Amino acid sequence: MSTSPASTTALQTSTGPQKILVLGATSGIAEATCRIWAKQGARLFLVARNGDKLAAVAADLKTRGASYVDTAVADLDDTTQHPTLLAHAINSLTGMDVAYLAHGVLGEQPQAEQDFGHAAQILHTNFIAPVSLLTWLANYCVQRHAGVLAVISSVAGDRGRKSNYLYGSSKAGLSAFLGGLRNRVDREGVTVLTIKPGPVKTAMTAGMKGSEKFADVDKVAQTIVAAIDKRRDSLYVPFQWQPIMFIIRNIPESIFKKLNL
Amino acid sequence: MSELSSDPGSTPTASASFESWGRYPTYSAKIIPINWQNDFPGVIAGVHDGALPVGMGRSYGDVCLLKDGNLLLTTGMNRLLNFDSETGVLTAEAGATLAQILDFSVPRGFFLPVSPGTKYVTLGGAIANDIHGKNHHVAGAFGSHVTEFELVRSDGTRKICSPTENLDYYAATIGGLGLTGVITWAKLRMKPIVSRMIDYEGIQFHGIDEFLDLTKQSEKIEYTVSWIDCASTGKNFARGVFMQGDHSKVPAELKQSPEPKLVFPFDAPGFALNHTTVSMFNTAFFHKQVKPRVTALQDYEPFFYPLDKVLHWNRLYGRNGLLQFQYAIPWESAREGTIAILKEVAKSGLASFLAVLKAFGDVPSPGMMSFPQPGITLALDFPIKADKSFPLFERLADMTRDFGGKLYPAKDAAMTAAQFQAFYPQWEQFARYRDPLLTSSFWERVTGDRPTL
Numbered sequence: 001m002s003t004s005p006a007s008t009t010a011l012q013t014s015t016g017p018q019k020i021l022v023l024g025a026t027s028g029i030a031e032a033t034c035r036i037w038a039k040q041g042a043r044l045f046l047v048a049r050n051g052d053k054l055a056a057v058a059a060d061l062k063t064r065g066a067s068y069v070d071t072a073v074a075d076l077d078d079t080t081q082h083p084t085l086l087a088h089a090i091n092s093l094t095g096m097d098v099a100y101l102a103h104g105v106l107g108e109q110p111q112a113e114q115d116f117g118h119a120a121q122i123l124h125t126n127f128i129a130p131v132s133l134l135t136w137l138a139n140y141c142v143q144r145h146a147g148v149l150a151v152i153s154s155v156a157g158d159r160g161r162k163s164n165y166l167y168g169s170s171k172a173g174l175s176a177f178l179g180g181l182r183n184r185v186d187r188e189g190v191t192v193l194t195i196k197p198g199p200v201k202t203a204m205t206a207g208m209k210g211s212e213k214f215a216d217v218d219k220v221a222q223t224i225v226a227a228i229d230k231r232r233d234s235l236y237v238p239f240q241w242q243p244i245m246f247i248i249r250n251i252p253e254s255i256f257k258k259l260n261l
Numbered sequence: 262m263s264e265l266s267s268d269p270g271s272t273p274t275a276s277a278s279f280e281s282w283g284r285y286p287t288y289s290a291k292i293i294p295i296n297w298q299n300d301f302p303g304v305i306a307g308v309h310d311g312a313l314p315v316g317m318g319r320s321y322g323d324v325c326l327l328k329d330g331n332l333l334l335t336t337g338m339n340r341l342l343n344f345d346s347e348t349g350v351l352t353a354e355a356g357a358t359l360a361q362i363l364d365f366s367v368p369r370g371f372f373l374p375v376s377p378g379t380k381y382v383t384l385g386g387a388i389a390n391d392i393h394g395k396n397h398h399v400a401g402a403f404g405s406h407v408t409e410f411e412l413v414r415s416d417g418t419r420k421i422c423s424p425t426e427n428l429d430y431y432a433a434t435i436g437g438l439g440l441t442g443v444i445t446w447a448k449l450r451m452k453p454i455v456s457r458m459i460d461y462e463g464i465q466f467h468g469i470d471e472f473l474d475l476t477k478q479s480e481k482i483e484y485t486v487s488w489i490d491c492a493s494t495g496k497n498f499a500r501g502v503f504m505q506g507d508h509s510k511v512p513a514e515l516k517q518s519p520e521p522k523l524v525f526p527f528d529a530p531g532f533a534l535n536h537t538t539v540s541m542f543n544t545a546f547f548h549k550q551v552k553p554r555v556t557a558l559q560d561y562e563p564f565f566y567p568l569d570k571v572l573h574w575n576r577l578y579g580r581n582g583l584l585q586f587q588y589a590i591p592w593e594s595a596r597e598g599t600i601a602i603l604k605e606v607a608k609s610g611l612a613s614f615l616a617v618l619k620a621f622g623d624v625p626s627p628g629m630m631s632f633p634q635p636g637i638t639l640a641l642d643f644p645i646k647a648d649k650s651f652p653l654f655e656r657l658a659d660m661t662r663d664f665g666g667k668l669y670p671a672k673d674a675a676m677t678a679a680q681f682q683a684f685y686p687q688w689e690q691f692a693r694y695r696d697p698l699l700t701s702s703f704w705e706r707v708t709g710d711r712p713t714l
């Protein structure tokens with residue numbers, strides 16, 4: 001982890017409100033993050049699959065003070081649409097300071113163990129599609145020598161475990177990709193932020209076993225916004241996951257393979 | 262394949278941890294989140310054991326519980342859909358809390374038209390109980406300020422309800438205890454303010470007659486409420502503090518929360534609640550106000566929500582939980598009834614930590630099953646002691662009925678079916694608007710009716 005020597009004040013490549021592209025805007029974490037940006041008066045372009053949900057989120061962010069909100073309904077699994085979609089979004093925003101990738105699927109591990117089709121689907125949504133988006137977005141940012149690419153990966157990508165290794169390996173691939181991309185574009189003035197959330201209490205996890213112990217989504221969102229403003233490289237939220245994952249990564253395989261995780 | 266919002270690969274399982282504020286009764290139920298306006302009725306397709314929409318669970322008893330059924334948790338459906346700063350009309354999803362609404366509206370110079378004693382309730386819950394606030398005598402109940410909402414029924418029909426459209430469902434749903442359908446969004450007429458401060462005045466009174474005099478003198482003051490010492494007898498019987506306030510008219514900062522000017526002594530009394538400690542507390546509260554009259558400029562938060570600073574103060578009452586007993590008795594018998602009930606409470610030796618007295622005005626609510634009616638309302642908190650509390654509640658409920666009053670379902674877990682049906686004779690007419698899939702433990706208790714589906 002390193003922070004830029006620059007000031008810790010809000011990132012602004014141009015004067016005026018931040019221009020933010022959000023992919024997967026109806027996810028719980030994305031929505032909470034966008035509410036903070038809306039309050040700051042940001043310009044937002046939101047992408048999600050479900051039009052009704054997207055409309056409700058857009059109305060909320062507009063009401064809360066976003067200076068501009070535009071949306072597109074799209075299935076991000078369709079990588080052939082990415083160039084047009086991204087060009088349209090940036091055009092609509094009249095530029096882009098931050099791209100926030102928050103879409104993904106958990107998938108069904110038991111099903112993925114039996115059915116490669118399902119496994120491939122998880123890998124496609126969580127790994128291939130973000131690689132396609134980030135390739136385009138990184139090249140856009142490199143050309144302008146500016147921009148932040150903030151991407152939600154997962155603590156589950158730090159080590160494969162039997163309860164969710166398809167999801168975990170898709171996120172491991174994503175984390176590795178982000179590391180390499182950062183290594184390439186940092187010298188071009190572009191920031192790549194890898195976000196690794198632990199379990200978060202969102203509307204979506206309400207009623208899950210143990211969910212009362214999950215992290216508060218608004219606090220997670222605040223941490224993400226602060227990390228973007230400070231142009232950090234990586235982030236565990238809540239931060240306690242950093243030492244926990246350090247230990248988990250370092251359990252010898254001979255022991256790890258016998259654990260029920 | 263489930264959509265991901267957080268992490269890390271555990272599948273949703275039913276949880277049983279929904280408690281009402283009184284923590285009595287406790288029932289297990291399956292919790293199904295309703296996060297989007299279109300989720301209901303789809304997410305409960307195939308469910309046959311009944312369902313009930315719930316919000317923050319700030320009702321005291323069982324109107325927000327359904328034993329072995331499905332609780333539709335609406336708090337994720339909390340988006341603010343539109344705000345018209347000209348008219349002050351806010352459109353919000355029903356799971357938005359009053360706290361979230363105030364965070365949004367106060368910096369913009371608008372306040373809730375009606376507010377209960379906690380801001381941790383949802384818009385949907387406020388409509389379904391047709392809640393009242395300290396300004397009932399001038400503003401009526403919450404429902405009077407809800408100009409329109411959408412109601413979704415389990416058969417998939419969606420009704421826009423307002424005084425001009427589907428008026429019957431509008432009337433049945435305001436105060437409709439969550440039984441007529443799921444409210445997805447509502448329009449609320451907010452009130453302009455120029456300051457977040459309240460011009461506060463606290464006045465000591467001795468006895469119900471002084472309370473009634475003060476009530477009369479304060480007719481034009483927007484907010485009035487009284488705390489009353491119900492542990493004392495003799496010359497201190499029914500002494501209390503009359504608290505009143507108006508939104509300050511001096512333009513001031515709306516954003517920053519200044520240091521509260523008057524601190525309420527509610528912060529975690531670290532003692533067990535029994536008759537002795539409650540008497541001590543009440544005496545201390547009475548004398549905390551050293552002068553018979555005090556005035557202060559006070560932030561709205563401590564004025565409206567003195568208890569919210571202590572999250573989960575309900576736990577003070579221990580494992581058995583607590584219950585409120587709240588009545589409304591019409592003016593004809595209000596004085597006599599209040600004195601008789603206070604005497605009965607004092608005689609029982611069961612102390613009420615928080616006793617709140619207020620006059621209701623005559624602004625009618627559109628709600629068919631609405632609780633407030635002109636007269637006096639008294640709310641008492643009791644720790645639950647099975648052998649003693651329930652016989653007392655039953656006596657108090659009978660007295661309330663004999664004085665022509667009624668009890669507040671939002672605060673109840675004790676009234677009998679016969680008592681409820683006497684308080685709300687319109688219940689059978691109301692039952693025609695009930696959604697066949699929706700029911701609550703309250704409803705089953707007071708009607709004897711669990712639908713077989």
Ligand SMILES: Cc1cc2nc3c(=O)[nH]c(=O)nc-3n(C[C@H](O)[C@H](O)[C@H](O)COP(=O)(O)OP(=O)(O)OC[C@H]3O[C@@H](n4cnc5c(N)ncnc54)[C@H](O)[C@@H]3O)c2cc1C
Nearest residue numbers: 316317318319320377378383385386389392393438439444
């Ligand atoms: C400290 C404290 C002070 C209080 N002070 C007051 C007061 O001054 N005045 C007053 O009137 N009340 C007061 N109350 C009671 C409280 O305001 C009400 O019980 C309120 O309805 C609780 O809202 P909730 O969101 O917690 O709803 P819940 O308790 O979860 O549910 C209440 C009812 O609303 C229904 N419901 C919830 N959401 C929906 C929806 N979307 N569609 C349809 N039905 C729905 C439920 O089925 C249930 O019948 C107080 C409570 C506390 C804890």
